[in-house]
Amino acid sequence: MISRNVLLILVGSALVTWIPRITPFILGKMVKFPAIVTRFLQYLPLSILCALLLETVFNAKAGTLATPKWDVVVALVPTVITAVWLKDLMKTVVVGIVAMALVRLVM
């Protein structure tokens, strides 16, 4: 059903993912984070969503300059227009998937 190696990888990966996720919630119960930390983290949602979005746009390899994935860039155009215009995440995702399928058909 499951090989020993895969099981070890899954359990190990689960632990190293889970611990950073829950530690701040456990610490937060015991101590109050300094105001300065909260002040800076206020900008985390905007910063990290921006970074995560851009990360998916680039082919990156340490040591070389990042290059844009052109199919992603092209598919992003109708996606962003939909997002700004309709402000509906579900429609944005549908338009994105269809756009990308079309782009891959042509490119």
Next chain:
Amino acid sequence: MEEVETDTGYTTFRDGVRSCLPTVLGYLGIGFSFGIVGINSHLNLFEITLMSAIVYGGSSQFVMCGLLLANTSITGIVMTVFLVNLRHLLMSMTASPHFREESLLSNVSVGSLLTDESFAVFSTTVAQEKHFSLRWMEGLNVTAYITWIVATFLGGLVGNFISNPEQFGLDFALTAMFAGLFLTQFEWELSKNTKKSIAVVITVVISLYILLSLVSSSVAVIISALLGCLVGGLAYDK
């Protein structure tokens, strides 16, 4: 605390489920393509479903498949997953103060199911200055979690018949979802403090682009997000 007044639409578990719905399609698209990729990386249906249930981190799971195919060592894979998912530490640090009054167990459960997407929905709610309950957050988290596992399983079922989900544009669900979530957040931040939000975004864009050529992309995301916070936090108000 339960006694605190919560806004309509942010009170019950059902409200949380409803708040999660816009992201459900994204989870389905990504989870489904992960299932296909997993099967094509010589994992079986049980292994990929278990992975989605206990690792529960989209991008890290795709990375794991690639590393498994490349015969990377167990420690190599676990270390990589750690780095790819380390960004959750920052998200948890940002979200956790809002749950201080809740029990330790509730805190652990909210933290365990925190994802990029649930954090984004949560953050937009905070930016809109809505008051929400623990039940709402649980509804949001649990809906996302179940959707992810079901989508993985379904993708795994058809994985033997489809080798590249990319052909259908499914992998783009991730980018499209991040684009939608980012733009929603950006719009709220812009309305509150235009100059500062633009400064933060420009900082992230430039630093991420430079960092991508220097360090692994997961580390680049973390450092550029921190630099964005630094600029936002240091800039004068008004």
